[in-house]
Structure formats: structure tokens, C-alpha cells
Amino acid sequence: MNIHRITYNPQKQSCSLYFIGCNFRCLCCYWKQIYPVRSKAPEATAQLLAGTSNRVYGKVDFRNLHFLHLEEVLGILRQVSPKNIYILSGDPRQNTEFTQLPKALYKEFGCTVRLLTNGYILPDLEGITHVSMSIKAIDDSLHIRYTGKSNKNSLENFRLIHKKGIELSTSSVYIPGLIEKKEIEDIAKFMANIDENIPYRVIGYMKVSGLEYKEPDYEEVREVASLANKYLKNITFSRPKGEDYTGIVDLFTNNLRV
Numbered sequence: 001m002n003i004h005r006i007t008y009n010p011q012k013q014s015c016s017l018y019f020i021g022c023n024f025r026c027l028c029c030y031w032k033q034i035y036p037v038r039s040k041a042p043e044a045t046a047q048l049l050a051g052t053s054n055r056v057y058g059k060v061d062f063r064n065l066h067f068l069h070l071e072e073v074l075g076i077l078r079q080v081s082p083k084n085i086y087i088l089s090g091d092p093r094q095n096t097e098f099t100q101l102p103k104a105l106y107k108e109f110g111c112t113v114r115l116l117t118n119g120y121i122l123p124d125l126e127g128i129t130h131v132s133m134s135i136k137a138i139d140d141s142l143h144i145r146y147t148g149k150s151n152k153n154s155l156e157n158f159r160l161i162h163k164k165g166i167e168l169s170t171s172s173v174y175i176p177g178l179i180e181k182k183e184i185e186d187i188a189k190f191m192a193n194i195d196e197n198i199p200y201r202v203i204g205y206m207k208v209s210g211l212e213y214k215e216p217d218y219e220e221v222r223e224v225a226s227l228a229n230k231y232l233k234n235i236t237f238s239r240p241k242g243e244d245y246t247g248i249v250d251l252f253t254n255n256l257r258v
Contacts, residue, residue, distance in 0.1 A: 001097045002090070003068045006076055006252040014084035015077055015251070017101075020065075022090035023120050024147040026136065028175055028208050065254050070097045074108055076251050081109060088116035102127040118147075119154035122161075130167040133158055137179060138186040146178065155190070162194055171201040174224045177213050179205075181224050188228035200232050204239035215239070 005018040022029075068076070077085070085105050092098050098121075102113045106127030114130040115123070125131075135154065137143040143151040161168050172187050173179060184202060191198050204221040205213060216224075218239060225237035 001067060001070065001073070001095065001101070002092050003073060004065060004254045005250070006068075006073070008080050008082070008249045008251050009247060010080075010249065011247060012084060013080070013082055014086065015080065015082040016086040016088060017073065018088060019090040019092050020254075021092060022118075023093050024091065024118055024136075024149055026147050028146075028173070028178070028205060028211060028213060068252065070100065070104060073101075074104065077105075077109065079251065082111055083109075084112045084114070085109070086114045086116065091118050091120060094121050099123045119157040119161075120149060121153070122157050125161070125164060125166060128166055130169070131161050132169045132171065133161070134171050134173075135187050135190075136172065137183050138190050139183060142179075142183065159194060162198070169199040169201070171203055173203045173205050174216060174221060175205040175213050176216050176220070181227060184224050185227045185231075188231040192231035196231065196233050198232065199234040199236070200228055202228060202235070202237040204237070206239075 002019050002021050003017050004020040005016075007016045007018070008014070009016075087101065100123070102115065102123050103126045105111065105113050112129040113127050114132065115128055116132045117134070118136070119131075119133045133154070135151075135158070136146055137151060138155075140151055143149070158168075158170075170187075170191060172184055174181075174184055188200060191200060202221060202225040204216045204218075207213075207215050216239070221237045221239055225235050229235045
């Protein structure tokens with residue numbers, strides 16, 4: 001698997017597993033800001049990162065990365081026996097270990113396992129407590145323009161997760177000039193046709209260097225969220241200001257930041 005970092009929050013007794021690389025190539029991906037490749041990836045790494053644009057990880061030297069196998073992940077987590085585990089960051093391409101990951105985590109620790117995903121590829125859902133899916137766009141042509149992929153898999157998987165009765169929440173990034181108000185409203189309509197009680201968070205776009213899109217202000221994000229609120233009962237909104245690692249301990253890291 002392309003897990004490159006594991007963090008631990010002692011206060012919440014939670015661990016986060018971070019993937020590098022993604023099966024989407026979103027125009028406004030925040031990770032570009034964090035890892036804005038000094039060298040080409042070796043063949044084995046290139047296979048793991050298939051579909052990922054090098055411009056996303058422009059300061060990463062892939063020759064020095066170590067990706068953890070499933071047994072290595074379990075061994076590291078045994079140090080702290082977490083009660084909550086989050087699987088997040090990039091979404092990998094299909095592979096056997098990723099498919100087995102949630103079930104293995106739950107079997108080993110009996111903990112809550114939460115998956116944060118774009119929904120394009122899902123692991124085996126056994127063992128997963130909660131799925132938080134980011135829906136980028138309903139309009140498929142816009143979705144392809146934004147991510148490089150169709151949204152058909154993601155939307156079908158959204159329906160599948162709900163049908164299986166797994167706790168589900170959703171978020172979308174409002175990007176003036178790209179993912180507009182109408183698109184957020186259409187996402188809310190799609191969700192309401194499945195279940196109007198699914199929680200939905202509207203996130204204001206955070207500026208990525210080199211792109212023309214501007215950050216919306218608080219009132220703009222609030223207004224967009226109010227449009228979604230016409231269709232859904234559980235709406236929140238936010239304007240992120242970057243990551244906060246206060247109190248977070250690295251159990252494993254490739255030290256990608258420069």
C-alpha cells in the first residue's frame with residue numbers, strides 16, 4: 001500500500017493512516033500546497049502512484065520513500081492500540097492490501113474505522129464504521145474536467161454504502177468560478193433523493209498557489225450552504241485554514257515536508 005505516514009492523537013486515542021498519490025487529479029487539490037518531484041519515481045513506486053500527476057508532489061524524492069505493508073501497519077499501531085482509526089488523504093488504486101485494510105484493522109483492534117474517500121474505489125466495507133465521501137461534482141463533464149475521472153463509480157458507491165447501512169457523511173468544496181453554487185445545490189438534491197438526513201459539509205476553497213480561483217469569504221460559503229439546506233436536514237459549512245497537528249505524534253513518517 002502507499003501509506004507513507006501514521007499519526008497518533010493521544011487525547012482521542014486515534015490514529016490516522018495517510019496515503020500518498022491519488023486516483024483523481026483534482027485541479028485545486030490542497031495537497032499540492034503541502035507537497036508542491038525532485039526525481040522520477042522508480043518503477044514499483046510509479047505503479048502505486050498510477051494516475052497521479054507529478055506536479056502534485058513536486059518536492060518529493062520518491063527514491064527515499066518507504067511504503068508500509070499491511071503487517072507493518074498493524075505492528076506500528078499495536079504500540080498504541082487505538083480506539084479510532086482514520087484512513088485518509090489520497091485514494092489509492094485497487095490493490096489487495098487496501099481491500100483488506102478495514103477488516104484487518106477492526107479484527108486486530110476492535111476499534112472504529114473511518115474512511116475518508118472520493119468513493120471512486122472502495123475497499124471491502126467489512127469493519128468500516130463510517131464513510132465520509134467527498135462529492136466533487138454531479139455534472140459528469142465538470143467532474144472529468146476537475147478530477148480527470150467520471151463520477152459514475154463514486155455516485156454508485158455512495159448509493160451502495162447507504163444501502164448497506166454504514167454511517168455516511170459527505171462534503172464538497174465550493175470553488176467560485178469552478179464548482180459553483182448551482183453545482184453544490186445539485187449535489188444536495190442528489191443526496192436528498194437518497195436520504196435527506198445524510199450530513200453534508202460545504203467547505204470553502206482554500207487558495208492553492210498558481211491557480212486563478214479565489215477563496216470565498218464567510219458569507220459566500222454560508223449562502224451556498226443555505227442553498228443545500230433547502231434539501232438536506234444536516235448542513236454545516238467551514239472555511240479551512242490548513243492542517244493543525246497540535247498534540248499529534250508521528251508513529252511513522254517519510255518526512256515529506258521540506
